[in-house]
Amino acid sequence: MPAECTPSNSECIAQAARWLAEADHLLILTGAGLSAESGIPTFRDAQTGFWARFSPQDLATPEAFADNPERVWNWYHWRRTLIARGGVNAGHRAIAELARRSPTTLVTQNVDGLHAAAGSNPVHELHGNIWRERCPGCGCVDLRPIAESTDEEPPCCTACGHMARPDVVWFGETLPGPALEAAQQALERADCVLVVGTSNRVYPAAAIVDAAVRSSARVIELNPAATPVSSQVDCRITAAAGTALPALLR
């Protein structure tokens, strides 16, 4: 059984902090829970998660975009306004600081761009980036800055005139190879893996965590709720990321 703690259990945070400080190579994998304290809903939390209120089939598939691009684009526009309003939180900043202290590979399922906004670089984005548009016609991409005012309608590509789409990974689509490869390479050399704010339910991202718990690396999970891997990790911190991550630095 992993060491398990609550925010008041400083022993567990102290142990995780020691492992992070000792790490020769750290792999950090993040999910929607990291941005929850920026006021951005997660996907699967009961009541508040996006998928408790919206249907992924209507909003996050290529078929949905083909069927009704305005509806899909508008949902992403609304999410962009939430992200711009929320901005980075103490958890994003703490992760950027961790990566300055030790050799780190940062892999995220989040599309919000908040790791980069907090100063992390590079960020390996498994599910794309909501601030980037991609033209399915000519393939060109355009990364916009994080801003409250964004297009409410799908824009047309300035090069070829085709309707652009958000450069995110929808259900049924393939993950970007370079991000997956970066995660795979990091798994081979990481001696410590920190998994933050993900339900570990969406594959292939969850397979990275499955592989980490089978490896010899020390795996730390930071999540207020249990996930399918919680019983297999080496240290489980049951706290909010915005509180526990800064504590791990101290």
Ligand code: OAD
């Ligand atoms: P989920 O919504 O599935 O899981 C979020 C996790 O964050 C849950 O396990 C929560 O317990 C945890 N959590 C909530 N608040 C937290 C906090 N303050 N600090 C730390 N953890 C907290 O989100 P993901 O696992 O990221 O994909 O979801 C994976 C993918 O499923 C997303 O990238 C998205 C979604 O469908 C696509 O859209 C392709």
